[in-house]
Every structure is written in C-alpha cells, then in structure tokens.
Amino acid sequence: MSIIEKKLEELGLTLSAPKPPVGNYLGCKKVGNLLFASARVSDCVGEVGTEVSLEKAKEAAQNTVLAILSIIKADIKDLDLIEGVVKLTGFVRSSASFIEQPKVIDGASDLLIKLFNENGRHARTATGVAQLPFGASVQLDILFQVK
Amino acid sequence: MSIIEKKLEELGLTLSAPKPPVGNYLGCKKVGNLLFASARVSDCVGEVGTEVSLEKAKEAAQNTVLAILSIIKADIKDLDLIEGVVKLTGFVRSSASFIEQPKVIDGASDLLIKLFNENGRHARTATGVAQLPFGASVQLDILFQVK
C-alpha cells in the first residue's frame, strides 16, 4: 500500500473505484514531470449559496480530490510517484451572490496538504461559474509534479 | 504539406487564414516542449441550451480547433512539429440549465484524436460560463507538446 493510501486510511478516507471519463479524454496526461489530471466534478450537485451550503461544498471539494486520486492511481498505479501538487484550479457553481469560492476550494487544498505535506502546497485559482457539467457544485483540475 | 494537413484534407476539413488576436497577446507561446495556444472563441455565437443546440455547439468546438491550428501553423510553420495534445480546456457559454458541456467539448477532442492519434489523447476541463468574448458559444484553450 502506498504511503498516500496509508495516510488516507489514517484520515478515515478511502479511494473508491475510478469513474470513467464522461467524454473522449484521458483521466490524466503526463508530459515530462508534469501530470495534468482532467477536471472532475463533484457528486454533489446544486448551486452553492442557494441549494448547497458552503460546508457541504467544501466537503464536495475534498471528495473530488479523492475521485481524482483514484483516477490517477488507475493510470500511474502508484500514488507515491506523485512528488507534489503544482496548481489547483477550482470552479464553484455559484449563486449570483456567493463570493466565498476560496473557502470551498480549501476543502481540496487542506486534503492535498495533509496527504503530500509541504510538497502538497500549491498555487491556486478558485473561481465562480454559473453552471457545471451535470449540475455539479464543484469542479477541480489539478496539476501534479511526478517522478 | 504536413501529415496533419493531409489528414484534415481526408476529413474534408481545411485550415482557413489565421485570425489575428483580438487583444495584446500572442497566438501561442512555447516554453521548452510545451506550446500554450491562446484561447479562441467560436465564430458560432449564442447561449448553448437556448439559442444554440448541443449539436451546433459541438460543431463549433470542432471548428475552433481548426482556428487554433491555423494560428499555430502561422507561428511554428509546420504542424508536424506538434507531438501531441496535453490539455484541452473548454468553456461553454451555458444557459442556466445546460449541463452537457462535456458533449460539446467532445467536438474538439474527437478531432484532435483523429488528427494526432494516440498522442492526441489529452487531459481535459469542460466547464460552463455565463458569458464569453463576442458572445461566442464555445472557447477553447489547448496545451500542446511540440518537438
């Protein structure tokens, strides 16, 4: 078991089976030591600020990191090949007045840093959009550094 | 004629004259073996889900790939210098209830894979936005790997 999966276990979290892409694209693509993970949307659906609370959206962001890690594991086999997190881009399906996107995306950032320690610290974009695939509340796109 | 242009011809597609940037930026920028193409919007305008159908938006996504390739050709001269596609980011100008952004962006992904085969497979983000430059239906941003 990889160090990352042991940490997940300690945190009481598990990787579920990787979901297939919802279109004609890869789960992730490696170029040099950069691994571009395709964006994943949260299972949690609904507009944040009206249908979905900040707390629930933050949890959805955390769960979406797990979904991305399970896809990467299926591809590169060993999550310990991940050296760190470079950039996290988070889209929050926001109501007209919802402006706390950074707090939502902290749900993802917090977990990445717990898992990858200092190397898990990353640059970030957290932005608000009117709609997301399948009506999801959160969408994450992560750039990793790999061995 | 490049292999890519021959394939386009076989598909009955042609590169039109490259359109100049609509602001103070480059058509693309190379760093190491990564070529960042500037985002292009589709000629097709209108909100997807209300004014523009899924099928029309998907076709617009395909056409926008052609627009980007014509810009890259003007810059790097030979499209066969492209080794593959790393990451495709697609923004779909979506009505409040339109949630099929991935199907729209498949119009771009399908063509990239036809043109570049296995190396054309890519990581992807497909998201929904409320508005795009010039009221366009689709905007694409592509990261290529080049020789």
Add this chain to the structure above:
Amino acid sequence: MSIIEKKLEELGLTLSAPKPPVGNYLGCKKVGNLLFASARVSDCVGEVGTEVSLEKAKEAAQNTVLAILSIIKADIKDLDLIEGVVKLTGFVRSSASFIEQPKVIDGASDLLIKLFNENGRHARTATGVAQLPFGASVQLDILFQVK
C-alpha cells in the same frame, strides 16, 4: 532595485505590500523553470458592464498584475529572475451582455509587455464568469518563465 521595479517607477507604478493568500494555498509555486502564480482578484469589486465600466475594469486588471508581482517578489525575492510571461488567464465578472473581456484583460497584458518587453508577450485566455471571490471584477492567473 531590480530592473522591473525601476521600470515600474518610471511608469509611476509601485508594488504595494503583498497580500496574504485568502485560503490554504501558496502565492506561487515553481516547478522547473515554470512559476505558477496563484490567481488574484482585483480590489475593484462589482459586475463589469453594469456596476463597473470597461475602463475601470481594465485599470483593475493592470493593478492586479502589480498585486501578483508583489506576491512573487516576496517569494522569489528578485523580480529579475522572471524571464518572461508564458500564459495569462483572465476571468472577468461579466454582466449577461458584456462581451469585451479581451479589452479588459489587455490592461494586464499591456503592463506585462511594458515590463518584460518581447519576453512579456504571452498566450492568453480571457473569459467571462458570473461571480468571483469577494465579488471582484477581475481575476488573473499568470504563468511565468523563470531562471
């Protein structure tokens, strides 16, 4: 004083104190010769096209470049380590009918090119979103090349 700061002085511009991140992320992250700056929102708040004019939003885009440079300076110490600008992504909080996002983001592009000359020329994405953190008018995300 760095060459870049001298140029800023000549332009009558100054770097203010770097603002801390508004969540659990870094101001920027370096991998190889790529420096990913975290997105910053403008101090200027309000929807562009209704509450905020194009001219004001363009100025906000310029000021946001300054905010990003002050954060990078705090991290890498010497702005002359920046070799050039690779990619600028700009999100404009747009009213339903505002379609001039490229003109807004030119406020950032123009300054980057004044500061870094030919190497400041960059690939770009300018897009419209319905909402941004803190209700800001503009959000910028810059990828630099560094020594």
